[in-house]
Amino acid sequence: MSSVRAIADELGxxxxxxxxxxxxxxxxxxxxxxxVLQTAxxxxxxxxxxxxxxxxxxxxxxxxxxxxxxxxxEAALLAGVLEGVSDRRFDLTFVNIQRDKHRDETFGQFxxxxxxxxxxxxxxxxxxxxxxxxDEGFPMVQIADRSDRPDVNYIDSESRKTSQQAVExxxxxGHRRIGLAIHRVSDSDHVDRENGYxxxxxxxxxxxxxxxxxxxxxxxxxxxxxxxxxxxxxxPPTAIYFTxxxxxxxxxxxxxxxxxxxxxxxSIVGFDDSDIRFRTFPQFTAVCxxxxxxxxxxxxxxxxxxxxxxxxxxxxxxxxxxAVHESTAFPPVAAIRLEDNARVVRVI
Amino acid sequence: MSSVRAIADELGxxxxxxxxxxxxxxxxxxxxxxxVLQTAxxxxxxxxxxxxxxxxxxxxxxxxxxxxxxxxxEAALLAGVLEGVSDRRFDLTFVNIQRDKHRDETFGQFxxxxxxxxxxxxxxxxxxxxxxxxDEGFPMVQIADRSDRPDVNYIDSESRKTSQQAVExxxxxGHRRIGLAIHRVSDSDHVDRENGYxxxxxxxxxxxxxxxxxxxxxxxxxxxxxxxxxxxxxxPPTAIYFTxxxxxxxxxxxxxxxxxxxxxxxSIVGFDDSDIRFRTFPQFTAVCxxxxxxxxxxxxxxxxxxxxxxxxxxxxxxxxxxAVHESTAFPPVAAIRLEDNARVVRVI
DNA sequence: TGCCCAATTGTAACTGTTCCGACGCTCCCG
DNA sequence: CGGGAGCGTCGGAACAGTTACAATTGGGCA
Numbered sequence: 001m002s003s004v005r006a007i008a009d010e011l012g013x014x015x016x017x018x019x020x021x022x023x024x025x026x027x028x029x030x031x032x033x034x035x036v037l038q039t040a041x042x043x044x045x046x047x048x049x050x051x052x053x054x055x056x057x058x059x060x061x062x063x064x065x066x067x068x069x070x071x072x073x074e075a076a077l078l079a080g081v082l083e084g085v086s087d088r089r090f091d092l093t094f095v096n097i098q099r100d101k102h103r104d105e106t107f108g109q110f111x112x113x114x115x116x117x118x119x120x121x122x123x124x125x126x127x128x129x130x131x132x133x134x135d136e137g138f139p140m141v142q143i144a145d146r147s148d149r150p151d152v153n154y155i156d157s158e159s160r161k162t163s164q165q166a167v168e169x170x171x172x173x174g175h176r177r178i179g180l181a182i183h184r185v186s187d188s189d190h191v192d193r194e195n196g197y198x199x200x201x202x203x204x205x206x207x208x209x210x211x212x213x214x215x216x217x218x219x220x221x222x223x224x225x226x227x228x229x230x231x232x233x234x235x236p237p238t239a240i241y242f243t244x245x246x247x248x249x250x251x252x253x254x255x256x257x258x259x260x261x262x263x264x265x266x267s268i269v270g271f272d273d274s275d276i277r278f279r280t281f282p283q284f285t286a287v288c289x290x291x292x293x294x295x296x297x298x299x300x301x302x303x304x305x306x307x308x309x310x311x312x313x314x315x316x317x318x319x320x321x322x323a324v325h326e327s328t329a330f331p332p333v334a335a336i337r338l339e340d341n342a343r344v345v346r347v348i
Numbered sequence: 349m350s351s352v353r354a355i356a357d358e359l360g361x362x363x364x365x366x367x368x369x370x371x372x373x374x375x376x377x378x379x380x381x382x383x384v385l386q387t388a389x390x391x392x393x394x395x396x397x398x399x400x401x402x403x404x405x406x407x408x409x410x411x412x413x414x415x416x417x418x419x420x421x422e423a424a425l426l427a428g429v430l431e432g433v434s435d436r437r438f439d440l441t442f443v444n445i446q447r448d449k450h451r452d453e454t455f456g457q458f459x460x461x462x463x464x465x466x467x468x469x470x471x472x473x474x475x476x477x478x479x480x481x482x483d484e485g486f487p488m489v490q491i492a493d494r495s496d497r498p499d500v501n502y503i504d505s506e507s508r509k510t511s512q513q514a515v516e517x518x519x520x521x522g523h524r525r526i527g528l529a530i531h532r533v534s535d536s537d538h539v540d541r542e543n544g545y546x547x548x549x550x551x552x553x554x555x556x557x558x559x560x561x562x563x564x565x566x567x568x569x570x571x572x573x574x575x576x577x578x579x580x581x582x583x584p585p586t587a588i589y590f591t592x593x594x595x596x597x598x599x600x601x602x603x604x605x606x607x608x609x610x611x612x613x614x615s616i617v618g619f620d621d622s623d624i625r626f627r628t629f630p631q632f633t634a635v636c637x638x639x640x641x642x643x644x645x646x647x648x649x650x651x652x653x654x655x656x657x658x659x660x661x662x663x664x665x666x667x668x669x670x671a672v673h674e675s676t677a678f679p680p681v682a683a684i685r686l687e688d689n690a691r692v693v694r695v696i
Numbered sequence: 697t698g699c700c701c702a703a704t705t706g707t708a709a710c711t712g713t714t715c716c717g718a719c720g721c722t723c724c725c726g
Numbered sequence: 727c728g729g730g731a732g733c734g735t736c737g738g739a740a741c742a743g744t745t746a747c748a749a750t751t752g753g754g755c756a
Contacts, residue, residue, distance in 0.1 A: 017737075075422070257629065361706085368745090398711080398741085
């Protein structure tokens with residue numbers, strides 16, 4: 001449709017200037033650049049180098065320039081994405097929006113400049129990047145988070161129901177005082193998990209006690225802190241639901257150190273993205289999310305869309321599953337309590 | 349220098365056919381395609397779309413179409429690579445050689461077609477892909493493996509000396525029967541670790557016993573199998589060196605299950621790529637490799653090379669370190685032995 | 697032999713980029 | 727006050743590569 005020559009004609013300038021403006025090259029005045037970018041946006045300009053269509057999709061982490069902390073969840077997600085794009089013979093490029101995107105550029109222009117036909121967005125914060133990309137009509141799928149906006153394609157996990165099941169599993173074993181150890185950041189996933197916990201208690205007619213809900217960062221250290229805080233109470237819980245894999249591992253580790261026997265003294269339900277639950281002692285009962293499937297399905301749908309094999313919008317919520325292992329059992333006759341975060345005592 | 353038109357003139361064909369041949373498009377006879385690719389190779393043809401230089405480097409896993417098993421090591425490596433390419437404002441693209449490379453294409457032609465200026469090669473098998481790429485003079489760095497060939501740039505870890513230290517650490521504690529549990533595949537890393545083990549024993553005047561060296565795959569299950577095999581012997585070892593993180597975790601887990609107290613009954617030295625040694629009980633003494641640094645330095649050097657900030661070759665061998673934690677202690681008075689892979693008995 | 701069809705190739709138009717020169721503006725100094 | 731020097735900005739033209747469509751070729755078959 002539109003080309004650099006069309007834009008040049010419309011603005012009465014040369015193609016060279018248009019090209020320079022479009023590629024963030026120096027030697028173009030701010031006003032000219034802005035005019036070019038606006039006209040390009042308005043006329044729906046899409047660069048087609050020669051006319052070659054590239055089969056590349058981008059993976060964007062809007063929040064941070066570089067995703068330094070590549071944990072098990074990100075790794076599994078990426079493995080899925082790589083497999084998913086590979087099906088339709090697409091390649092994957094990491095893009096760094098913060099580093100490379102020009103202020104006056106639209107997201108579409110930015111991705112086009114990078115030669116990307118679509119983009120997978122992994123939002124880690126509250127930035128509205130996914131929404132903005134969707135607003136522009138650029139092919140996109142948001143991974144592992146949902147959105148109210150109808151134009152945002154996304155895939156994520158639904159952990160509310162399974163969290164409810166997990167707590168019901170504890171209730172069924174006879175537990176009545178059940179702690180919740182949850183991530184401090186309230187993304188939709190963690191809100192789900194807290195709601196599931198509340199659903200289960202409400203269903204059993206048990207009042208939620210605020211002092212049995214503790215929050216810390218999602219790390220082994222956070223898990224230790226939450227464990228200690230819960231067990232330091234006059235009436236400690238006999239079971240705890242940790243909503244994050246790393247905090248579960250930290251807590252289990254601390255129990256071994258302190259001589260707290262899991263599940264004899266304390267039942268623990270954790271959360272798992274991959275196969276960490278098999279790597280601990282004891283192997284822990286967990287709400288399991290299939291991170292790889294999230295990446296896989298998102299990448300598959302996006303590449304199908306780009307191949308015109310599908311149309312419309314994509315909004316998938318994958319179920320999680322409850323895997324019962326060795327860390328949950330009947331409540332102890334005497335609950336475990338910690339004095340001064342160290343000495344283990346038993347209370348009736 | 350060379351262009352599609354030059355190639356077309358030389359072969360007496362049209363530029364359209366040259367372009368089609370160069371891009372793996374259908375509708376070109378095999379003979380013509382081969383002639384075009386050969387002429388392109390001979391004349392040193394490099395595509396320059398428009399004339400735009402792209403700042404993209406590739407990450408290639410030659411062995412498998414898709415790297416499905418994205419463990420902690422790969423994840424840390426990738427985190428380093430992403431950070432490294434970001435310094436010089438490069439992007440990273442995953443490329444799939446097996447899937448996309450045409451038989452008659454050279455590696456350079458293939459990477460050029462993908463718009464890559466350099467490539468990081470993560471060899472997982474014995475394929476000579478890295479050597480072939482280097483032979484063609486395409487900018488490359490091999491990650492986490494070495495090479496005898498002077499034209500292959502590489503970065504890897506040296507674990508022989510630290511493995512020797514680790515075994516000497518056990519010898520210093522008084523251990524005399526020390527087992528080696530090692531990966532079945534003999535890449536240079538694992539050869540290093542076995543040699544370090546042998547060096548230490550030789551230094552202490554202890555004869556290496558073949559039955560104390562066992563091999564299995566690098567997985568938790570492999571670790572369990574190797575543990576059981578070593579402890580099933582009439583004269584079992586009092587300490588074991590596991591040369592892989594996953595097998596270490598599997599073995600430690602099995603010890604907890606069987607009631608073997610580490611380090612009281614059995615000392616274990618493991619291997620760590622990341623921070624797994626802090627996530628087990630007990631935290632284990634380990635030979636530690638900085639996977640992230642491997643990716644980081646490789647990416648940094650390659651992007652500096654592409655920016656003409658450096659020349660020559662790159663061959664870096666990073667040291668590993670011995671981190672002493674809780675899994676090693678004096679040998680027990682009575683060594684642990686397993687009967688029928690299950691019952692724990694003690695032998696004098 | 698003549699015809700049809702598919703495979704292969706060529707022509708020409710098109711897209712986007714960059715080299716090099718031109719233009720105009722400011723500033724400094726004779 | 728006037729004339730370069732220098733700088734920022736832009737245009738013309740040449741060039742790179744791709745593809746739609748036309749043209750050619752050659753084989754199979756009536």
